[in-house]
Amino acid sequence: MKYLTLCVALLAAPAAAQEAAQDSVTRDAGLAAWERIYTVTSHPRCTNCHVGARGLPMWQGLGYGPEAVHGMKVQAGESRIGAESIPCAACHVTSAAANTTPHAPPHIDDAWRLPPVELEWFGKTSAEVCTQLRDPERNDGHDIASLVDHLRNSAFVAWGFTPGAGRSAPKTTLDALVHDVTLWGAAGTPCTTD
Numbered sequence: 001m002k003y004l005t006l007c008v009a010l011l012a013a014p015a016a017a018q019e020a021a022q023d024s025v026t027r028d029a030g031l032a033a034w035e036r037i038y039t040v041t042s043h044p045r046c047t048n049c050h051v052g053a054r055g056l057p058m059w060q061g062l063g064y065g066p067e068a069v070h071g072m073k074v075q076a077g078e079s080r081i082g083a084e085s086i087p088c089a090a091c092h093v094t095s096a097a098a099n100t101t102p103h104a105p106p107h108i109d110d111a112w113r114l115p116p117v118e119l120e121w122f123g124k125t126s127a128e129v130c131t132q133l134r135d136p137e138r139n140d141g142h143d144i145a146s147l148v149d150h151l152r153n154s155a156f157v158a159w160g161f162t163p164g165a166g167r168s169a170p171k172t173t174l175d176a177l178v179h180d181v182t183l184w185g186a187a188g189t190p191c192t193t194d
């Protein structure tokens with residue numbers, strides 16, 4: 001019985017400690033977490049898709065130079081899936097198979113497409129993306145919990161961290177990103193401009 005009580009106490013302790021820590025996450029710790037989040041949201045594996053109203057996906061970080069837009073005059077259009085010209089799916093097929101061939105069109109287990117225009121991150125500063133990502137009006141209606149949910153479940157995000165085929169990826173892990181977004185949220189989503 002004593003042993004059981006001890007076990008319960010040991011199990012409960014870390015959870016309680018974690019909660020206490022989250023209640024007291026300082027602004028500085030929140031800003032530091034944000035800077036780590038921005039190293040991901042500014043990475044080409046994310047920004048090549050997170051572009052604005054021009055509807056031009058980018059080809060950064062693939063050896064074509066920093067300004068390279070997608071070749072072959074690809075234009076996502078208002079549909080964001082190229083429905084008005086050549087659909088993304090003509091080349092980016094939907095498939096859960098691993099991406100192994102360098103410079104082949106990447107595929108994931110979801111319809112390849114651009115995010116809504118308000119999720120534009122390409123070319124934006126850390127402060128700009130920070131204020132955008134905490135604002136449900138400009139982040140597709142999300143609070144922190146549902147942002148975390150998206151990060152954990154999106155085939156796009158999973159691919160960004162493990163793109164395969166010799167592509168570079170953010171220098172952190174999806175778990176670390178989820179941890180940092182939770183921390184940033186617990187600190188009250190601070191941005192340097194506040």
Ligand code: HEC
Pocket residue numbers: 040041045046047048049050112113114115116119139140142147150151154156157158160161
């Ligand atoms: C192939 C294009 C593509 C890539 C690459 C991509 N995203 Fe997205 N992203 C989307 C789309 C599309 C949405 C809109 C939500 C949906 O349809 O799943 C989205 C939405 C989001 C959202 C907002 C949540 C929401 O539901 O709107 C976050 C956060 C996000 N992406 C993070 C990332 C991160 C981090 C990376 C890089 C690791 C990344 N994305 C790479 C296409 C992409």
Ligand code: HEC
Pocket residue numbers: 044045048049057058059060062070072074075076077080081082086087088089090091092102103104105106112113114163167
């Ligand atoms: C004619 C074929 C073709 C069509 C259509 C096409 N793509 Fe691509 N796409 C490619 C190829 C090939 C690559 C890989 C280029 C490389 O790695 O050198 C690519 C790469 C990309 C990348 C960069 C991925 C990375 O590694 O960061 C994005 C983003 C992208 N495409 C988005 C789109 C979107 C959005 C559409 C539809 C609006 C689309 N593509 C339509 C062939 C196509």
